[in-house]
Amino acid sequence: MNPVAADVLRLLMVRGETLAVAESLTGGLVAAEITAVPGASKVFRGSVTAYATDLKRDVLGVDGALLAARGAVDPQVVAQMAAGVRMALGADWGLATTGVAGPEPQDGQPVGTVFVAVDGPFEGVSGEHAGGKVASLRLNGDRAEIRMESVRSVLTLLLKELTGEQAGNERAQDTEQNGGT
Structure with missing residues (x-):
């Protein structure tokens, strides 16, 4: 069981909020990590x-x-995508992943280019749709490593929002990460 997914679900339960996910390159892996946690259906x-x-x-x-x-x-x-799945599935929070896991470049982007996003009821912002947060990743590794690091990254992005951790005041952040250990 993914400890970040477990923490995310625990915090959402405490807050009485719901989650929906839109996935491209991860092909359902984010949903699989979430649903592996007992009680996820809440x-x-x-x-x-x-x-x-x-x-x-x-x-x-x-x-x-x-x-x-x-x-x-x-x-x-x-x-x-994150805003769309949030709206389509009637959730408080929406997560999304898109990118290039390989083996070939796509849309002019090299392998390892990944974008993950969270959309939700951000604190301190008024209005029903307050906008989303996006992280830009440049990942190394093979296809499986890139996909799993994308899962970890999008769950961590939401966890930071739920715990109030700020990685700076930027809407988008660039990070260089190495997939796999």
């Missing part, structure tokens, strides 16, 4: 694995012009 609404670009547009509401201009591997796309 807060986990569900997930959408939108591997195909048209599903990002048609199911999650990602702007079609943005997808046409930038491709699916983009920070604005992942932010819209």
Whole structure:
């Protein structure tokens, strides 16, 4: 069982809030980590694995012009995915992943380019939709390592929001990480 997923679910239960997930490169791995935790059904609404670009547009509401201009591997796309799954599944929090796990580059982005996002009721911001937080990652490793590090990263991003930890005041942060240990 993933300890970060367990912490996220425990905090969501305490707060009485729910979670939904939109996944691309992780292909359901985030949802699998969440549902491996006993009691996840109390807060986990569900997930959408939108591997195909048209599903990002048609199911999650990602702007079609943005997808046409930038491709699916983009920070604005992942932010819209998180907001879209939150709305579509009626959750307090939405998580999303998109990126290139390999073996080939995609949308002009090299292998290891990953964007993860969280959307939710951010404290100190008024309005029903307060916007999302995006992390830009440059991961090393093979396909499996990149995908698992993406799962860890998106769960950690939400955990930081739930605990009030701030990684700076930036909406997007660039990190260089090495997948696998």
